[in-house]
Amino acid sequence: MDTKRKELVEELMQRQRLAALLFWRPDELVMMLGYMPLWGVSVLFYPAEGQAVLFVPELEPEDILPAGIEVRKYPWGVLDGRDPWVVLYKAIRDELAKRSPGGGRVSFIRNIGGSAPCRMSGEQPPLPPDLAEQLERVSDAGWSDAGGELAGLYEQKTATDVAGLEKTHRIAAHAVEVFYREVEKGHTEALLAAQVESAVQEASGGPGISFAKAWPMVQSGRNSADAGKFNRSTNKVIQSGELVVLEMGLCVEGYWADITRTAVAGEATDLHRRMYDAVIGAQRAAYGLLRPGVAMREVDKAARDYIRDAGFGGYFPHGLGHQTGFRYHDPGDTLSPFSTGVLREGMVVTVEPGIYGEALGGGLRIEDNVLITAEGYRILSESHRELKGKNHGN
């Protein structure tokens, strides 16, 4: 477990006089242990006194389990008619009683707007409906709301998290290359998205990578005019002269990137270049403000003003960015006109200005992921982002 994360969590427990914290969402387990569960029914018991215990189902693969922590199996998925949850709740209760004989309060995040998917991302984990209520009862002293501060753990990426994110962004860069290589070839949007998706999936099982999956969406020509409202792919064939927007969430080992690139298939028009320059300029204007202590709405404003001054004021309908890393969209304050948040060291935010309009014949967005550092910022998503691919003319 990352030293900084350990320190943050233990300080929180001390400040709030908690006997233990519980974590079970896939994104929480990645944050705490760098462990992305397969089934999504693992629970971390993290006590103030003594060592933590990770409860995993009998069916969890051994090779994805984290090192340096006691792992205990419980009989989820075993065909013996027992209720595995009853076994689990009792085991946690017993652990807590051992560590805090006089009793003590537990806390966990009761609700945080869903969660990242587990490795089995085709469905939500089959958690029992009363999980939170049952976990409250593992302590006679009950549950304590550590809500805001506990959720704040998402907003601080450690050195371990940054290393995880760098791995994700290396694969993202490869996927972006595939996008630029294939964008001129007259594919449908869906086929181009499939090629990008496949490029990421192929990395699964590569060196140090047991899970890689992407959710790419491609919108071209008139469809790209909608890319400020939604993203998805259709069977529309990509034509020469069109803007082509790739929006992509991708997850590698539990760490997420959220990337957008826009290419032109064929020749870019003057309007395309003006739109591109406005968006890149807006990104630079935002970067100029990125450092700890700056109000997040000021960053949005800098980008928004730049786009307005470039003559595209009515064409940027969404916020400038949001936090990311443990999910496609992390919880926490956003870069938007209505934000009350302040940048802090360790945050990872997207910076994603866009210009879209039927009147413009399409839309264009560039989205990068940026780490806030003590001195300012560092772009994590350093891949090609020109209108034209590196080896495909200009």
Add this chain to the structure above:
Amino acid sequence: MDTKRKELVEELMQRQRLAALLFWRPDELVMMLGYMPLWGVSVLFYPAEGQAVLFVPELEPEDILPAGIEVRKYPWGVLDGRDPWVVLYKAIRDELAKRSPGGGRVSFIRNIGGSAPCRMSGEQPPLPPDLAEQLERVSDAGWSDAGGELAGLYEQKTATDVAGLEKTHRIAAHAVEVFYREVEKGHTEALLAAQVESAVQEASGGPGISFAKAWPMVQSGRNSADAGKFNRSTNKVIQSGELVVLEMGLCVEGYWADITRTAVAGEATDLHRRMYDAVIGAQRAAYGLLRPGVAMREVDKAARDYIRDAGFGGYFPHGLGHQTGFRYHDPGDTLSPFSTGVLREGMVVTVEPGIYGEALGGGLRIEDNVLITAEGYRILSESHRELKGKNHGN
């Protein structure tokens, strides 16, 4: 909306004296309207009196909205600082007051073990944590628990649902062909999975298909011995002479298939054939019992006994099947030794016997999806399921 579905829902409301039902989970909206939401924040208001109203976010694509129902936008995703949910709750409250001036109780499924993903399957929809509590309050008469009976709607697929499932299974059959075509080529598990995934994604935007996505996982050789416990792909290269298991959930327009095929790369051994014959025989034994009124645990028993009699008694560690169609795994009774359920017309169940063991050098499972009909059953997943591909010898 399907006539049968309408009838089932309206009978339920009458029996339980409800003024309205509310639905918001992606799988519920598919069941009610054949509509798979993009963002996952749409809500269906279905009153006992008068016409239903579907509330969708401003940002929802027009072309995926269902026909034949009033659609009303609410300002989710619009950058104006308003709380879209407050607008939505009030709109539902006003509709209810119009239809039931004297007041009346509403119901919805409070919890049903998660949901299927929306089109943006990389994360759960950003629903507010107190959604259920707020929806309770749209009626002064409060919420009424229609739980079991309401959840029972999942267990009855209508003609419309069957047509949707047939479309999904046509694409599944294509994906299975890609699997058999590529299994001999010395790929890694992850690359073979990527090719299958890509074949499904390419169908997105095809005729009548606006969404297609697959979650394929490939396990080969020694890894296939684990396929009774979990599924995932690794970077292991598939070798000649190995068993290769493809497990795949796939979703087309909101309708799910859950398929397993096992191929042999190269020559099958006698043991492989014995395992295969036992699994196919177990499926046939189960099929012999499939008709309305039969206890689900008896179906499991027939397959389990067959496998035991074939000499593989200790190697079938999981239940025979579960319901599917609106999700990868639908809620409801399962085919297992501990099931108390009874087969009913309109159910769709998986039939997925498997044999796995280190001692056997690997694992093998065949999984099909079967509709229970008035007379018996119909297999929906009629694609190739031999150990060897059609055009690849043997």
